[in-house]
Amino acid sequence: MKNELLTELRRIVGDDWVVSDATLIESYLVDVTALPVRPTPGNDVVVVKPANPEEISAILRLANENLIPVVPRGGGTGCVGAAVPTRGGIVLSLERLDRILEVDRDNLMVVGEGGATLEKMLKEVEAADLLFPPHPGDEGAQLGGLVACNAGGTRAVKYGVVRQYVKGLEVVLPTGEIVTMGGKLLKNNTGLDLMHLMIDSEGSLGIITKVTFRLYPRFGATATIIISFEDRHAAIKAVPKILQTGVIPLALEYVERDVIEISAKHLGMHWPAAKGNAHLITIITGSSEDDVYQQTSDVLKVCESLGVVDTVMAETREEQADILKIRSELYPVLKPQVSDVLDMAIPPAQIAVFLDMVDEIARKYDTRIITYGHAGDGNLHPHLPMELFERGQLDEVKKEVYSAAAELGGVITAEHGVGKIRLKEVPLCIDAKSIELMRGIKRLFDPNDILNPGTAIP
Amino acid sequence: MKNELLTELRRIVGDDWVVSDATLIESYLVDVTALPVRPTPGNDVVVVKPANPEEISAILRLANENLIPVVPRGGGTGCVGAAVPTRGGIVLSLERLDRILEVDRDNLMVVGEGGATLEKMLKEVEAADLLFPPHPGDEGAQLGGLVACNAGGTRAVKYGVVRQYVKGLEVVLPTGEIVTMGGKLLKNNTGLDLMHLMIDSEGSLGIITKVTFRLYPRFGATATIIISFEDRHAAIKAVPKILQTGVIPLALEYVERDVIEISAKHLGMHWPAAKGNAHLITIITGSSEDDVYQQTSDVLKVCESLGVVDTVMAETREEQADILKIRSELYPVLKPQVSDVLDMAIPPAQIAVFLDMVDEIARKYDTRIITYGHAGDGNLHPHLPMELFERGQLDEVKKEVYSAAAELGGVITAEHGVGKIRLKEVPLCIDAKSIELMRGIKRLFDPNDILNPGTAIP
Numbered sequence: 001m002k003n004e005l006l007t008e009l010r011r012i013v014g015d016d017w018v019v020s021d022a023t024l025i026e027s028y029l030v031d032v033t034a035l036p037v038r039p040t041p042g043n044d045v046v047v048v049k050p051a052n053p054e055e056i057s058a059i060l061r062l063a064n065e066n067l068i069p070v071v072p073r074g075g076g077t078g079c080v081g082a083a084v085p086t087r088g089g090i091v092l093s094l095e096r097l098d099r100i101l102e103v104d105r106d107n108l109m110v111v112g113e114g115g116a117t118l119e120k121m122l123k124e125v126e127a128a129d130l131l132f133p134p135h136p137g138d139e140g141a142q143l144g145g146l147v148a149c150n151a152g153g154t155r156a157v158k159y160g161v162v163r164q165y166v167k168g169l170e171v172v173l174p175t176g177e178i179v180t181m182g183g184k185l186l187k188n189n190t191g192l193d194l195m196h197l198m199i200d201s202e203g204s205l206g207i208i209t210k211v212t213f214r215l216y217p218r219f220g221a222t223a224t225i226i227i228s229f230e231d232r233h234a235a236i237k238a239v240p241k242i243l244q245t246g247v248i249p250l251a252l253e254y255v256e257r258d259v260i261e262i263s264a265k266h267l268g269m270h271w272p273a274a275k276g277n278a279h280l281i282t283i284i285t286g287s288s289e290d291d292v293y294q295q296t297s298d299v300l301k302v303c304e305s306l307g308v309v310d311t312v313m314a315e316t317r318e319e320q321a322d323i324l325k326i327r328s329e330l331y332p333v334l335k336p337q338v339s340d341v342l343d344m345a346i347p348p349a350q351i352a353v354f355l356d357m358v359d360e361i362a363r364k365y366d367t368r369i370i371t372y373g374h375a376g377d378g379n380l381h382p383h384l385p386m387e388l389f390e391r392g393q394l395d396e397v398k399k400e401v402y403s404a405a406a407e408l409g410g411v412i413t414a415e416h417g418v419g420k421i422r423l424k425e426v427p428l429c430i431d432a433k434s435i436e437l438m439r440g441i442k443r444l445f446d447p448n449d450i451l452n453p454g455t456a457i458p
Numbered sequence: 459m460k461n462e463l464l465t466e467l468r469r470i471v472g473d474d475w476v477v478s479d480a481t482l483i484e485s486y487l488v489d490v491t492a493l494p495v496r497p498t499p500g501n502d503v504v505v506v507k508p509a510n511p512e513e514i515s516a517i518l519r520l521a522n523e524n525l526i527p528v529v530p531r532g533g534g535t536g537c538v539g540a541a542v543p544t545r546g547g548i549v550l551s552l553e554r555l556d557r558i559l560e561v562d563r564d565n566l567m568v569v570g571e572g573g574a575t576l577e578k579m580l581k582e583v584e585a586a587d588l589l590f591p592p593h594p595g596d597e598g599a600q601l602g603g604l605v606a607c608n609a610g611g612t613r614a615v616k617y618g619v620v621r622q623y624v625k626g627l628e629v630v631l632p633t634g635e636i637v638t639m640g641g642k643l644l645k646n647n648t649g650l651d652l653m654h655l656m657i658d659s660e661g662s663l664g665i666i667t668k669v670t671f672r673l674y675p676r677f678g679a680t681a682t683i684i685i686s687f688e689d690r691h692a693a694i695k696a697v698p699k700i701l702q703t704g705v706i707p708l709a710l711e712y713v714e715r716d717v718i719e720i721s722a723k724h725l726g727m728h729w730p731a732a733k734g735n736a737h738l739i740t741i742i743t744g745s746s747e748d749d750v751y752q753q754t755s756d757v758l759k760v761c762e763s764l765g766v767v768d769t770v771m772a773e774t775r776e777e778q779a780d781i782l783k784i785r786s787e788l789y790p791v792l793k794p795q796v797s798d799v800l801d802m803a804i805p806p807a808q809i810a811v812f813l814d815m816v817d818e819i820a821r822k823y824d825t826r827i828i829t830y831g832h833a834g835d836g837n838l839h840p841h842l843p844m845e846l847f848e849r850g851q852l853d854e855v856k857k858e859v860y861s862a863a864a865e866l867g868g869v870i871t872a873e874h875g876v877g878k879i880r881l882k883e884v885p886l887c888i889d890a891k892s893i894e895l896m897r898g899i900k901r902l903f904d905p906n907d908i909l910n911p912g913t914a915i916p
Contacts, residue, residue: 107836183868346643
């Protein structure tokens with residue numbers, strides 16, 4: 001990068017906040033994308049750490065004048081390479097905008113800066129005896145990133161994804177204007193909804209510097225049940241029957257025994273469900289213990305006629321935490337053997353059909369594709385094994401899995417996003433005209449294509 | 459309209475479905491906007507009734523070639539003139555696309571055509587023992603219109619607005635392409651979210667021909683309680699306290715006694731709450747009667763310390779229906795004396811402050827501005843009386859009320875939309891750059907400005 005540019009950046013944010021030493025910026029060049037598919041960062045990268053929206057605005061104006069790419073960086077917890085600066089340029093870290101500004105109990109809202117972590121926000125929200133309902137896995141994620149990627153997680157079946165909780169944003173547009181969208185408002189129909197366009201734009205339309213989320217009261221009680229079936233079709237058929245009882249569980253996760261036991265073993269723990277091969281991890285929440293008890297019996301009653309072979313109920317905090325620990329360690333445990341983790345959304349009732357299609361593809365390529373996920377909301381994560389990458393078959397298999405999802409009315413990404421590694425597969429589920437419109441919107445917001453270029457939009 | 463054009467339209471939809479006789483099209487030129495502010499329709503209007511998306515596409519291509527405005531028409535239940543063809547041209551009625559295509563119990567989704575009424579959909583959903591949670595007032599609204607206007611209603615406090623339930627759309631773009639967005643999917647992060655941009659675009663970015671909504675199980679039990687306070691500040695202060703108990707009511711409506719009694723009297727009915735001037739109509743739903751009972755006592759307990767002067771509990775279906783009848787007839791009863799009904803969204807905890815500001819404005823203009831609304835979600839409807847229109851003070855007063863809302867962090871429309879009558883007030887709460895972006899998006903979708911021109915975007 002030219003010296004004059006570095007000088008200018010130092011003038012904007014102060015000398016301490018412009019970092020270009022290769023050893024110091026290493027961790028800013030990657031995210032948690034599986035290694036075989038993680039994009040390679042560009043060579044000429046400088047990390048800039050502004051303190052406020054005004055400095056971000058000045059950086060973006062400078063970048064426009066000099067046609068330098070700017071990649072916004074949150075917690076780096078994404079898994080599709082969206083935060084990797086593939087074209088070099090400026091990595092704009094939000095880490096100094098890290099304050100939770102307000103937990104507003106009267107309006108049931110929390111306001112935080114774009115670089116505050118989810119962990120920090122959850123602590124302050126809990127301290128106020130309130131609840132932020134969704135729970136995307138990694139609490140190192142930052143608020144701006146949660147919105148830019150419309151994070152999902154296990155609780156979407158009852159509470160929806162992050163989009164549903166975003167009520168207001170402050171955004172620095174690629175051209176430098178600082179704008180406010182929405183507010184502490186539960187309804188807003190004033191003009192086209194630019195706020196909802198910003199959600200899930202993966203840092204390509206603006207940098208989110210402030211977020212207002214809706215909060216809810218905490219639930220009175222919780223129970224976690226593992227409902228076991230002999231085979232996956234029986235388990236998946238039970239999902240709509242459970243939902244039709246009137247009980248919407250907080251989470252309804254699908255795992256197969258041999259897979260979850262890998263995680264348990266790795267942790268030196270014990271998977272408590274002894275029978276059956278196909279398990280539904282069901283978390284039920286309610287206004288009181290009685291309410292949870294009632295809901296649980298409704299669920300178990302309907303399952304009786306559906307071929308359940310066993311149910312394990314965890315009531316204490318510890319027992320429930322153990323089950324979730326084993327579930328949430330699955331990906332880290334499997335990751336070394338995995339070349340890419342997919343993220344299909346399909347109609348929930350089609351899950352078993354889709355799993356069979358994936359098994360068929362695996363057989364064809366003489367491998368195993370471990371798949372588990374959020375059964376209640378039709379979001380599955382097929383794990384493509386390392387051997388497919390080594391054999392040069394990764395792209396081929398990926399395309400077959402994507403096509404299977406598209407055939408069932410699904411899309412290629414439910415909660416991870418497109419990032420930089422799924423661009424070429426988007427046309428499998430989005431038509432050419434819609435892609436043309438997305439490109440037009442990008443040009444409108446970012447005429448010089450400086451903000452996170454080559455991300456989200458094919 | 460030129461004869462060749464009429465001939466061409468008849469060729470597309472068939473002779474029976476092109477109507478230009480003035481007496482037959484009268485009802486297609488208006489919506490339910492209050493008369494003093496309702497826009498005047500253009501002179502040269504033809505009503506066209508296509509049968510499917512392909513015919514709609516052909517009409518839009520023809521309109522582009524001839525630069526003729528096309529105004530999509532749903533149930534005509536809007537109240538900001540969005541469906542009024544102010545520039546003449548084609549009124550494109552969706553009335554023949556009126557089928558509910560599927561209630562999918564396994565995926566908890568309903569799929570219907572853009573011109574099917576809410577009433578029809580609710581019937582089929584109920585017959586399948588399921589629930590469409592939001593309830594925008596007028597069941598004559600059509601599915602496409604519900605989405606295009608992001609309808610709200612009384613149940614938003616617990617269940618959110620229509621946006622939250624839209625999972626898939628089929629849309630005919632202004633340039634004639636038929637595209638699909640989303641599907642029976644609970645999560646979808648594939649590219650920029652054009653579906654959410656279409657929601658609340660008021661027919662200016664595309665014509666919605668098919669909708670997929672998420673459904674829920676029905677609630678087990680319901681109770682309606684009128685909680686009465688001596689004054690509005692006490693009532694509004696109770697709202698966050700109620701929500702903090704952990705109970706989120708289905709509806710939490712604010713009315714003042716002298717106003718609600720006008721409606722009761724008009725209906726020959728009796729408003730059951732005898733004491734206090736400020737009432738919260740609270741509907742509580744739960745998984746069972748026990749659950750509702752528990753929630754109700756939690757709410758009443760917290761209200762005890764907040765200056766409640768009386769509570770009236772309606773448990774039977776009839777008693778509950780009576781209360782809602784009196785509430786829902788308020789607007790029709792008041793309408794003849796009203797020149798414009800506003801639709802502010804403000805932070806819910808600011809409602810009492812806002813009501814005082816409105817009273818202050820009313821005093822200044824020596825009038826009364828009746829205001830009631832959805833207290834739980836900060837959505838109020840100030841009714842500007844006819845005398846302000848007659849005195850030529852309507853615009854002046856409106857601007858003062860809007861400014862009061864903006865001062866509290868609110869916006870000019872919560873659920874009604876901008877339509878054709880609120881365009882010039884949008885800049886009171888949206889910045890110039892955002893408006894420029896909205897205009898750019900409109901140009902991108904509709905380069906010839908033929909689809910519902912002069913609506914939603916200032």
